[in-house]
Amino acid sequence: MFKPFLEETAKIVEAEIDRLLGDPAQHAAPRLAEAMRYAALGGGKRLRAALVRAVAQTLAADPKALSWETTAASAEVLHAYSLIHDDLPAMDDASLRRGRPTCHLAFDQATAILAGDALQAAAFGWIAGDPYLSAEAKVALVAGLAQAAGLAGMCGGQMLDLEGEQTPPDLAGLERMEQLKTGAMIAFSAxxxxxxxxxxxxxxxxxxxxxxxxxxxxQITDDLLDVEGDKALTGKDAGLDAARGKTTFVSLTSAEAARERLEALGEAARAHLDSLPGDVTLLHALFHHVVTRDR
Incomplete structure (x- = not known):
């Protein structure tokens, strides 16, 4: 059930990002526009887009009347910006992303940094300019995205991650870091x-x-894939966390303990869904997809 939904969502959002980014030749800085398209299009799980759509359709009185596409595209390009910067030599120093050379290798570091900056700005602009959303919805979405992306969310989590390379966190600290670095944007999308x-x-x-x-x-599934995943499937460098001495759920506990934590999270997630009205099958399927994926 969920795979066709995910594939359809990815196709719709890919087309929306393509439309909103436009033709590089029509921009004042075509090379920068090309780098933005390189990083934002052509792959990815599109989980954040699927979250926007799945939750909206689950809770809406009339799912067919929803306008979710632009917000989903905004979440995805902000995520793309974060990946560009994470991959830089000053951060994770990665060479592969989504099965292709990382943006700074395909272009250069300065262009990659600017592409990330421009994608971040675009995410807010697209939501603010969506003609199908009410003013109240736009304010809530822009405020939520700002919190999820900034000091109290993704950027703060990334800083804690970098500091953790020198002073490894305990399990509570690791969970807090991951709730900010990865979880904040997932929570925003939902x-x-x-x-x-x-x-x-x-x-x-x-x-x-x-x-x-x-x-x-x-994130726990990502940590397991970093140790056990097939590089050909994940589309990114394997073992990168271990090589940089990063603390992960697997390194701090064990693969078995990480899987036990996944089971506990699954039970807690089901309890939350029991409090929602209507058919929540799609949200159950989304959670199952996340913890059983191979990339």
Missing amino acids: DAGAVIAGASPELREHVAGWARCLGLAF
Whole structure:
């Protein structure tokens, strides 16, 4: 059930990003526009887009009347910006992303940095300019994205991750770091779907609890794939965390303990979904996809 949904969502969002980024030849800095397209198009799990759509469709009174595409595209290009910067020599020093050379190797470091900066700005601009969203929804989405992407979210988590290379965190510190670095944007994407659907504050709280479980489960699965995954399938360098001395759920505990934590998160996620009205099959399927994926 979920695979066709994910594939359809990826196709729709890919087309939306393509449309919004436009033809590089029409921009004042074509090379920068090409780098943005290189990083934002042509691959990726599109999990954040799927989250926006899945939650919106689950909670909306009329799923067919939703306008989720631009917000989903915004979440994906902000994620793309973060990957460009994470891959830089000053950060993770990665050579492969989505099965292709990382942006700074395909272009150069300065262009990659600017491409990331420009994609981040585009994410906010696209939401603000969406003609199908109410002013109230736009304010909520822009504020939520700013918090998830900044000091209190992804950037703060990345800083904790870098500091952890010198002073390894304990398990509680690791979970907090991952909830910021990875989980904050996953939580935003889920909440964005609830905002677009016009959900009540109470329902948004239940979605947030489920999304927190999902974000942590996503990262634990990533840690397992970094140790056990096939580079040909994951499309990125394997063993990079271990090579840089990073603390992960697997290195701090064990692969077996990481899988046990995934099971516990799955149970907690199901409890949150039990509090939502209507058919939540799609959200159950999304969680299952995250913890059983091979890339």
